[in-house]
Amino acid sequence: MAFMTKYLLPILVVSLAYYYYSANEEFRPEMLQGKKVIVTGASKGIGREMAYHLAKMGAHVAVTARSEEGLQKVVSRCLELGAASAHYIAGTMENLTFAEQFVTKAGELMGGLDMLILNHITNSPLDFFHNDTHIVRKTMEVNFLSYVVLSVAALPMLKQSNGSIVVISSLAGKTAHPLIAPYSASKFALDGFFSSLRKEYLVTKVNVSITLCILGLINTETAMQATSGVFIAEAAPKEDCALEIIKGAALRKEEVYYDKSIWTSLLLGNPGRRIMEFLALRKYNFDKFINN
Numbered sequence: 001m002a003f004m005t006k007y008l009l010p011i012l013v014v015s016l017a018y019y020y021y022s023a024n025e026e027f028r029p030e031m032l033q034g035k036k037v038i039v040t041g042a043s044k045g046i047g048r049e050m051a052y053h054l055a056k057m058g059a060h061v062a063v064t065a066r067s068e069e070g071l072q073k074v075v076s077r078c079l080e081l082g083a084a085s086a087h088y089i090a091g092t093m094e095n096l097t098f099a100e101q102f103v104t105k106a107g108e109l110m111g112g113l114d115m116l117i118l119n120h121i122t123n124s125p126l127d128f129f130h131n132d133t134h135i136v137r138k139t140m141e142v143n144f145l146s147y148v149v150l151s152v153a154a155l156p157m158l159k160q161s162n163g164s165i166v167v168i169s170s171l172a173g174k175t176a177h178p179l180i181a182p183y184s185a186s187k188f189a190l191d192g193f194f195s196s197l198r199k200e201y202l203v204t205k206v207n208v209s210i211t212l213c214i215l216g217l218i219n220t221e222t223a224m225q226a227t228s229g230v231f232i233a234e235a236a237p238k239e240d241c242a243l244e245i246i247k248g249a250a251l252r253k254e255e256v257y258y259d260k261s262i263w264t265s266l267l268l269g270n271p272g273r274r275i276m277e278f279l280a281l282r283k284y285n286f287d288k289f290i291n292n
């Protein structure tokens with residue numbers, strides 16, 4: 001009972017107040033006007049749709065993926081739609097040197113950076129896991145490690161702009177599903193790393209928001225082909241999905257849930273985890289790491 005009144009009640013009140021307050025802030029497309037935004041994996045799918053929304057809102061966009069042809073088309077369409085500027089740099093995120101240099105070049109082209117949207121993934125056909133450890137390594141490198149490298153390279157610019165890191169994850173980054181073990185591992189890793197980083201930014205007063213996006217099945221060509229005849233579920237539209245990601249990012253939300261089922265965010269919101277993280281943070285003394 002003492003525990004109840006000492007901890008749980010204040011937490012409940014604070015969280016409710018927080019949700020009430022954050023729900024009150026309204027998204028306006030002008031929030032993105034003139035903002036300098038990187039989108040990775042933007043030659044097709046959800047990444048391309050995000051670039052188009054950003055262009056319509058008048059943002060500067062710098063896009064990347066491997067396919068130069070795809071990126072060229074995306075950039076010309078972005079300019080038609082009203083982007084303040086649009087650039088592409090083609091390369092593979094298997095090459096971590098490319099990843100790092102891409103951010104620097106994109107920052108130079110746009111004259112800074114407000115938002116880093118990490119969206120690319122290596123192709124992962126559905127299959128039972130047998131003994132393909134090299135696929136696990138490649139998936140971790142492209143889907144996880146390159147995200148870390150890109151964030152490290154972007155952080156100085158994001159600190160200057162009070163900017164945002166947006167990490168695209170999946171239901172498979174919060175819950176277990178068969179046939180996608182390496183992909184799932186890489187998406188869980190993103191939650192562990194970036195949610196931990198968010199706590200560090202809170203403690204060290206780094207004003208860079210981190211938005212983790214949990215997506216259900218979305219009707220991109222890749223996903224529709226991969227799941228055809230195997231996974232039966234209704235897919236949500238990629239255009240709307242892309243818009244909801246940008247809204248959540250602009251409002252500096254910690255997590256965005258986008259799925260056909262309205263139960264997803266309720267079931268995965270995980271108040272237990274939130275309460276435990278809140279309580280654990282009070283047990284630390286950071287003096288050793290923060291030199292004033």
Ligand SMILES: NC(=O)c1ccc[n+]([C@@H]2O[C@H](COP(=O)([O-])OP(=O)(O)OC[C@H]3O[C@@H](n4cnc5c(N)ncnc54)[C@H](OP(=O)(O)O)[C@@H]3O)[C@@H](O)[C@H]2O)c1
Pocket residue numbers: 040041042043044045046047064065066067068070091092093094118119120121122123142168169170171215216217218219220221222223
């Ligand atoms: N669609 C869904 O159902 C769904 C569900 C949950 C989560 N998500 C997440 O949403 C994000 C986008 O998914 P999507 O369905 O839009 O995928 P997609 O259409 O297949 O797009 C993937 C993008 O990544 C790029 N890419 C692939 N390999 C790359 C590499 N080695 N280096 C650099 N770029 C590479 C691709 O371009 P190139 O081939 O030209 O390189 C493409 O632009 C992913 O993070 C995914 O996990 C999707």
Ligand SMILES: *[C@@H]1O[C@H](CO)[C@@H](O)[C@H](O)[C@H]1NC(C)=O
Pocket residue numbers: 091095096097098101
């Ligand atoms: C990796 O990318 C860098 C920078 O773009 C490039 O100089 C290097 O040749 C690439 N490495 C490989 C193995 O392709």
Ligand SMILES: *[C@@H]1O[C@H](CO)[C@@H](O)[C@H](O)[C@H]1NC(C)=O
Pocket residue numbers: 130131
């Ligand atoms: C992996 O499995 C395949 C097929 O079962 C087999 O041919 C191969 O030798 C195995 N490789 C290793 C490293 O165990």
Ligand SMILES: *[C@@H]1O[C@H](CO)[C@@H](O)[C@H](O)[C@H]1NC(C)=O
Pocket residue numbers: 160161162207
């Ligand atoms: C970043 O936020 C701080 C604190 O609110 C503010 O003083 C500063 O002007 C902001 N910088 C930019 C570039 O928005």
Ligand SMILES: *[C@@H]1O[C@H](CO)[C@@H](O)[C@H](O)[C@H]1NC(C)=O
Pocket residue numbers: 161162207
């Ligand atoms: C962090 O940056 C955002 C966006 O510029 C700003 O609205 C907010 O006031 C800043 N927060 C702090 C604590 O400086």
